[in-house]
Amino acid sequence: MMKLKKIIIAIFILGIAGAFIAYKMYNKPHVNITETSSDITITANKILEDFSSDETTANLKYLEKIIEVEGIVSEVKIEKEKGIITLKTNDDFGSVICHLSDESTQKISSIAAGNSLKLKGICTGYLMDVIIVKAEIIN
Structure with a gap:
């Protein structure tokens, strides 16, 4: 029972981390190509x-x-x-x-x-x- 609880908590934490990363990626500012110097x-x-x-x-x-x-x-x-x-x-x-x-x-x-x-x-x-x-x- 304790093992199942740990697995559920781990999945929950990974889900929240994944959602946070996806949110950050989706809302990252777009690069202004004209004003940015070329690499x-x-x-x-x-x-x-x-x-x-x-x-x-x-x-x-x-x-x-x-x-x-x-x-x-x-x-x-x-x-x-x-x-x-x-x-x-x-x-x-x-x-x-x-x-x-x-x-x-x-x-x-x-x-x-x-x-x-x-x-x-x-x-x-x-x-x-x-x-x-x-x-x-x-x-």
């Missing part, structure tokens, strides 16, 4: 090359960091009212896909394929392409 400045070619050659090391280096990436625009589009800019790389199968913030989506009409562009956003990973979210257009 890493890199070219589209280099970041894709790093992920292609050693994804584990690249994840440690780039994931959830604010990345300033520069490259040549290969595609500009709007999906579900969000701007997406794809940066060309030397790899025929991979690129850097930047999902723009609402503010930068408003400026997308001035961007065209072939333009050299610098964007800053949060790297969220690699699935054949490197994904950058909440991207702001720097130039």
Whole structure:
């Protein structure tokens, strides 16, 4: 009986701790990409090359960091009212896909394929392409 009581108390304490952590994560302040300095400045070619050659090391280096990436625009589009800019790389199968913030989506009409562009956003990973979210257009 005493053992069951200890298990119930432990589950209760873990539940409260889990709820507290979830609350803190849900309500954590959003990073203002424009005002925050970049953790890493890199070219589209280099970041894709790093992920292609050693994804584990690249994840440690780039994931959830604010990345300033520069490259040549290969595609500009709007999906579900969000701007997406794809940066060309030397790899025929991979690129850097930047999902723009609402503010930068408003400026997308001035961007065209072939333009050299610098964007800053949060790297969220690699699935054949490197994904950058909440991207702001720097130039």
